Amino acid sequence: MAALDDLLALCGEISDLGRARALLFWDERTQMPPRGAAARAEQLATLTRLRHRRLSSDALGRLLDSARTEVGDRDPDSFEASLVRVTRREWERARKVPADLRAEIARQGSIAERAWERAREASDFAAFRPHLERVVGLKRRYVECFDFEHPYDPLLDDYEPGMTTAEVRPLLERLRDGLVPLVAAIGERGGGADDACLHGEFPVAAQRRLAERVISDLPLEDGAWRLDETIHPFATGIAISDLRITTRFDPGYLGAALWAVIHEAGHAMYQNGLDPRLERTPLCRSASLGFDESQSRMWENWIGRGRAYLARMLPALGELFEQRLGSIDAEELYRAANVVRPSLIRMEADEVTYNLHIALRFELELRLFEDRLEVAELPDAWNALSREYLGVEVPDDRRGVLQDVHWAGGAFGYFPTYSLGNVIAGQLWAAMGADLGDLEARIAAGELETLRDWLGRRVYRHGGKLLPAELAARACGGPLDPEPLLGQLRAKFGEIYGL
Ligand code: ZN
Numbered sequence: 001m002a003a004l005d006d007l008l009a010l011c012g013e014i015s016d017l018g019r020a021r022a023l024l025f026w027d028e029r030t031q032m033p034p035r036g037a038a039a040r041a042e043q044l045a046t047l048t049r050l051r052h053r054r055l056s057s058d059a060l061g062r063l064l065d066s067a068r069t070e071v072g073d074r075d076p077d078s079f080e081a082s083l084v085r086v087t088r089r090e091w092e093r094a095r096k097v098p099a100d101l102r103a104e105i106a107r108q109g110s111i112a113e114r115a116w117e118r119a120r121e122a123s124d125f126a127a128f129r130p131h132l133e134r135v136v137g138l139k140r141r142y143v144e145c146f147d148f149e150h151p152y153d154p155l156l157d158d159y160e161p162g163m164t165t166a167e168v169r170p171l172l173e174r175l176r177d178g179l180v181p182l183v184a185a186i187g188e189r190g191g192g193a194d195d196a197c198l199h200g201e202f203p204v205a206a207q208r209r210l211a212e213r214v215i216s217d218l219p220l221e222d223g224a225w226r227l228d229e230t231i232h233p234f235a236t237g238i239a240i241s242d243l244r245i246t247t248r249f250d251p252g253y254l255g256a257a258l259w260a261v262i263h264e265a266g267h268a269m270y271q272n273g274l275d276p277r278l279e280r281t282p283l284c285r286s287a288s289l290g291f292d293e294s295q296s297r298m299w300e301n302w303i304g305r306g307r308a309y310l311a312r313m314l315p316a317l318g319e320l321f322e323q324r325l326g327s328i329d330a331e332e333l334y335r336a337a338n339v340v341r342p343s344l345i346r347m348e349a350d351e352v353t354y355n356l357h358i359a360l361r362f363e364l365e366l367r368l369f370e371d372r373l374e375v376a377e378l379p380d381a382w383n384a385l386s387r388e389y390l391g392v393e394v395p396d397d398r399r400g401v402l403q404d405v406h407w408a409g410g411a412f413g414y415f416p417t418y419s420l421g422n423v424i425a426g427q428l429w430a431a432m433g434a435d436l437g438d439l440e441a442r443i444a445a446g447e448l449e450t451l452r453d454w455l456g457r458r459v460y461r462h463g464g465k466l467l468p469a470e471l472a473a474r475a476c477g478g479p480l481d482p483e484p485l486l487g488q489l490r491a492k493f494g495e496i497y498g499l
Pocket of ligand 1: 267296
């Protein structure tokens with residue numbers, strides 16, 4: 001097994017370089033003093049270059065050829081066959097894009113991100129437009145490096161391996177068409193839910209104690225995580241047992257940190273549940289961003305905003321924030337955690353309207369890459385879709401087309417993964433319920449490990465061995481389908497809002 005051993009050694013180096021880069025990134029966002037920024041940018045660029053050089057090397061190609069012979073007709077699910085198959089896929093993708101195009105996308109992306117910060121501050125789309133036009137132009141060249149049926153396919157494939165526009169588009173359109181009337185009905189009904197109790201004074205020190213306690217009570221390996229503060233919360237894995245969770249505390253609103261912490265811990269639990277044998281290989285990751293997001297959202301929304309979980313949390317909330325929450329009851333907390341309100345900003349959206357923010361971005365990205373829309377027309381198109389899907393009027397570009405950083409950095413194809421995550425979570429929840437019975441009763445009994453173990457067997461342990469469509473078929477028993485999610489949202493919010 002000489003070639004396989006050499007392949008594992010090279011994959012180990014590639015992985016170490018990637019994880020070291022993740023650690024530097026985590027440090028930059030949580031610990032680094034501001035004046036370290038220039039040196040850090042160089043360090044990150046060096047690690048990226050070294051990693052890419054190995055990943056796209058002729059040497060890796062030769063090792064993959066020999067290792068494939070050694071693997072022979074072993075079971076495709078085996079570690080060895082998966083290693084060769086997935087590494088080859090990454091090697092081929094890395095070689096398809098010329099190094100100078102990659103570098104140019106990274107360079108223009110970081111220039112555009114800085115321009116975006118200033119433009120958003122001033123709500124000035126015209127100032128951002130030439131930067132975005134350059135980024136879109138580069139991404140069109142990027143797309144041309146691949147064979148595709150639809151020009152959006154290579155962009156989607158960066159985040160959802162193997163998934164195509166032809167599959168994702170009807171799925172997300174069905175989700176959108178199911179949600180627009182639900183959101184309109186909730187809006188007409190009004191009342192029903194009110195989150196005033198979560199607003200007010202919530203001292204940061206007490207919020208930090210709550211966050212630590214919330215994570216400790218989740219089924220995440222002891223001694224394998226830490227929590228730090230940042231501006232835009234994220235979670236990253238340095239290793240299966242070295243997970244970095246971050247959050248942001250808003251002293252005037254408890255909800256900002258509370259559910260963000262559960263969300264990020266959901267990402268961490270997925271990493272923590274990977275088969276240890278996958279460490280230091282390209283298999284040591286989630287199946288896709290959509291699958292990753294299915295876990296953060298399942299723990300945040302299906303579990304963390306459910307009646308049973310909140311009822312268990314209530315005593316701790318009353319103890320830490322006696323003045324605000326000392327006398328509320330579990331039903332009040334449940335309703336406060338589940339307010340649905342169409343709004344302008346995606347990052348502040350609830351679990352129902354969130355998908356419509358995504359539908360809007362997905363539709364605009366498709367129009368851009370199908371050459372049906374110019375960058376200059378984005379603000380008008382954005383505002384029209386906000387009216388159509390969410391029923392909101394966008395007062396300025398800062399709260400409209402300029403609100404997200406993704407496009408500045410060239411991350412087209414990323415947004416749909418958020419809604420795919422919700423769709424997958426809905427399917428997994430249904431499948432888990434069919435297997436384990438009443439999930440709320442299990443949560444009420446404190447059996448979170450049982451849920452985690454089911455997810456571990458069905459999803460986590462496979463890591464990146466399977467394409468997301470294959471994993472969906474095995475874990476959920478069928479292809480991706482928005483109906484379970486739609487049914488769950490109609491039932492939950494129909495009850496809360498008396499529809
Ligand atoms: Zn997430």
